[in-house]
Amino acid sequence: MDHRLWTMDYKQDQMHLKYESQLREPLVDGDKTYHQVTEDIVRPIEAKPGRLWYIGFFIAVGLLLFGVYSVYREVTYGIGQWNLNKTVGWGWDITNFVWWVGIGHAGTLISAILLLFRQGWRTGVNRAAEAMTIFAVMCAGQFPIWHMGRVWMAFFVLPYPNTRGPLWVNFNSPLLWDVFAISTYFTVSLLFWYSGLIPDLATVRDRAFTKLRKRLYGIASFGWTGSTKHWQRHESLSLVLAGLSTPLVLSVHTIVSFDFATSVIPGWHTTIFPPYFVAGAIFSGFAMVQSLLVIMRKVFAMEDYITMGHIEAMNKVIVLTGSIVGIAYLTELFMGWYSQNKYEGYTFWYSRAYLFSPYGWSYWGMMTCNVLSPQIFWFRKMRRNLFVTFFMSVIVNIGMWFERFVIIVTSLYRDYLPSSWTVYYHPSIWEIGFYMGTFGLFFTCFFLFAKYMPVIAIAEIKYVLKTSGEGFKNKMGAIEAEQPEEFVHHHAH
Amino acid sequence: MSKKKFIVGCFDDEAVLFPAVKKVRTAGYKIHDVYTPFAVHGLDAAIGERETSLHTAGFIYGITGTTTALSCISWIFTRDWPLNIGGKPHFALPAWIPIIFELTVLFSAVGMVLTFCYLCQIAPFVKKHHFHPRATDDLFVMVIECTSKTNAEDLKGFLAANGAVEVNEQVAESGWWWGRYDKDEMPFENRTAAAY
Numbered sequence: 001m002d003h004r005l006w007t008m009d010y011k012q013d014q015m016h017l018k019y020e021s022q023l024r025e026p027l028v029d030g031d032k033t034y035h036q037v038t039e040d041i042v043r044p045i046e047a048k049p050g051r052l053w054y055i056g057f058f059i060a061v062g063l064l065l066f067g068v069y070s071v072y073r074e075v076t077y078g079i080g081q082w083n084l085n086k087t088v089g090w091g092w093d094i095t096n097f098v099w100w101v102g103i104g105h106a107g108t109l110i111s112a113i114l115l116l117f118r119q120g121w122r123t124g125v126n127r128a129a130e131a132m133t134i135f136a137v138m139c140a141g142q143f144p145i146w147h148m149g150r151v152w153m154a155f156f157v158l159p160y161p162n163t164r165g166p167l168w169v170n171f172n173s174p175l176l177w178d179v180f181a182i183s184t185y186f187t188v189s190l191l192f193w194y195s196g197l198i199p200d201l202a203t204v205r206d207r208a209f210t211k212l213r214k215r216l217y218g219i220a221s222f223g224w225t226g227s228t229k230h231w232q233r234h235e236s237l238s239l240v241l242a243g244l245s246t247p248l249v250l251s252v253h254t255i256v257s258f259d260f261a262t263s264v265i266p267g268w269h270t271t272i273f274p275p276y277f278v279a280g281a282i283f284s285g286f287a288m289v290q291s292l293l294v295i296m297r298k299v300f301a302m303e304d305y306i307t308m309g310h311i312e313a314m315n316k317v318i319v320l321t322g323s324i325v326g327i328a329y330l331t332e333l334f335m336g337w338y339s340q341n342k343y344e345g346y347t348f349w350y351s352r353a354y355l356f357s358p359y360g361w362s363y364w365g366m367m368t369c370n371v372l373s374p375q376i377f378w379f380r381k382m383r384r385n386l387f388v389t390f391f392m393s394v395i396v397n398i399g400m401w402f403e404r405f406v407i408i409v410t411s412l413y414r415d416y417l418p419s420s421w422t423v424y425y426h427p428s429i430w431e432i433g434f435y436m437g438t439f440g441l442f443f444t445c446f447f448l449f450a451k452y453m454p455v456i457a458i459a460e461i462k463y464v465l466k467t468s469g470e471g472f473k474n475k476m477g478a479i480e481a482e483q484p485e486e487f488v489h490h491h492a493h
Numbered sequence: 494m495s496k497k498k499f500i501v502g503c504f505d506d507e508a509v510l511f512p513a514v515k516k517v518r519t520a521g522y523k524i525h526d527v528y529t530p531f532a533v534h535g536l537d538a539a540i541g542e543r544e545t546s547l548h549t550a551g552f553i554y555g556i557t558g559t560t561t562a563l564s565c566i567s568w569i570f571t572r573d574w575p576l577n578i579g580g581k582p583h584f585a586l587p588a589w590i591p592i593i594f595e596l597t598v599l600f601s602a603v604g605m606v607l608t609f610c611y612l613c614q615i616a617p618f619v620k621k622h623h624f625h626p627r628a629t630d631d632l633f634v635m636v637i638e639c640t641s642k643t644n645a646e647d648l649k650g651f652l653a654a655n656g657a658v659e660v661n662e663q664v665a666e667s668g669w670w671w672g673r674y675d676k677d678e679m680p681f682e683n684r685t686a687a688a689y
Contacts (some may be wrong), residue, residue: 170572205674225623228526
């Protein structure tokens with residue numbers, strides 16, 4: 001789909017030249033053949049998992065169980081198990097919800113928006129990023145659901161004809177928009193991810209060496225053959241799904257920001273929220289992709305496919321979106337003063353920006369992690385340094401967690417009624433446990449994905465191999481040295 | 494669903510495949526299909542497939558979603574149960590745009606994927622004949638259907654001369670069946686009669 005720098009015209013006796021300038025960094029390092037690509041990417045699936053995998057997996061399952069127990073406490077004894085209070089009705093739960101949804105934006109951004117923008121480097125990272133998106137959205141969905149308290153009533157959020165009136169949901173409410181946005185986003189991301197996986201699962205199936213593998217991958221790959229007509233439809237499907245997902249991914253965090261922006265709470269009631277939230281979502285999503293891929297490429301020896309070029313490209317996105325978020329913070333702060341609204345002014349200049357106010361530490365933590373520290377990526381050396389990349393990716397996600405905490409808690413803890421101001425909100429162990437549990441869910445899913453599915457899109461790598469593979473690019477040197485006349489003489493038909 | 498005889502030519506490079514496809518078609522053979530490990534652009538046109546209209550289906554599903562959302566919400570909020578929300582209009586179109594948009598995307602995506610699976614006849618538990626296991630790895634497998642006029646030996650020689658690295662003859666089921674990939678199955682055994 002991407003890379004139409006060259007064309008193949010069947011009317012010609014020979015294929016047109018597959019050519020991409022050597023100035024562009026290769027997307028696949030080393031002199032690979034198609035078969036080598038298959039071997040490299042399928043190897044982790046066919047090998048026995050190493051000790052690191054087991055350790056990681058069991059830690060993840062342990063966290064998940066802790067989360068399950070925390071949720072059990074909350075359901076059994078009620079929402080009072082959490083330290084939410086009179087003014088802070090949204091605490092860690094909604095902070096974590098927005099945080100996870102934000103992380104879930106990078107996958108679709110990489111696979112959809114970068115596909116439309118013809119960014120070849122997406123091929124190396126899209127599969128893992130899409131998987132991450134799906135798992136992150138699964139985690140995000142937990143928070144509003146369990147926050148309902150009486151979770152057995154959760155189906156009340158769905159609009160269906162019922163015997164209670166009929167009592168419908170409020171279609172004018174951003175909280176309902178969220179229900180539609182998140183469930184649509186999850187469904188479409190899942191379809192996009194899985195339709196891309198089918199050909200690669202067929203590759204795994206056709207080299208399977210045990211009966212069980214043949215059978216399971218046979219079921220999972222839907223009887224895919226690789227027929228030309230099927231590929232044609234597959235391309236069309238991917239392109240249209242990308243076209244649909246692009247506004248979708250922007251809409252989801254826009255709608256999440258409406259949860260706040262349509263309220264009349266100081267600090268929330270701002271029109272800047274949609275673009276600011278979307279930029280923040282991309283920012284944190286890419287950071288999470290970096291955290292995962294820096295480790296994955298090492299553990300699975302996939303440095304040839306997730307190259308320093310890929311890492312650098314993502315770091316560029318991080319510094320860009322981090323700076324957009326920074327501008328949004330400063331704009332808000334400015335408007336807090338410029339509007340001359342004393343409630344806005346109090347929220348921004350006392351509750352948030354004043355370091356010694358009760359939650360001032362979280363605002364400055366956010367500023368440091370999200371705005372100041374990513375500026376390090378203006379330096380190429382830093383963008384291409386794995387340790388710095390990993391460290392910064394963790395810092396950015398901490399910062400983005402602070403951002404949501406700042407928005408939610410600093411706007412709520414001092415409401416319009418000063419007599420309610422006394423309680424300092426801090427999470428209970430079961431709130432923390434719930435959050436840890438979603439980490440468990442996320443990493444359990446990711447470990448299983450990494451073990452049983454191709455973590456890199458095999459077919460898409462093969463597709464860019466002859467234009468962007470290092471081995472093939474090296475052969476372009478002779479062509480690049482040619483004079484235009486020679487070039488025409490040699491290659492025109 | 495019937496068994497047919499096929500001549501299979503495997504190519505290891507798409508640059509060799511393209512001229513071969515052209516020559517095979519010029520020579521008047523009927524290409525059943527070409528199986529490739531990834532989407533080779535231009536190959537669909539080369540073997541004479543028309544452009545897919547899957548995206549048109551996607552558009553139709555999309556506007557179905559738009560209409561469904563708009564009509565349902567407006568019926569609910571203006572006819573079935575008009576809620577007074579701060580005295581604002583019952584027909585609150587701007588507030589419905591997010592849900593209308595989401596349903597448009599949802600209908601379109603789900604509809605397209607189901608249509609894709611239907612058109613390609615792929616689903617869990619579906620099994621098909623695979624002409625070469627490496628067609629999902631690194632081989633481009635051209636499959637030519639034999640008719641009563643086809644001279645199989647000639648055709649094999651023709652393919653080999655045009656760069657096929659492996660040539661063979663297979664009698665195979667051209668459709669799909671419910672089956673398992675861990676078992677070698679030859680379905681529709683008793684229906685082999687006619688074709689050749």
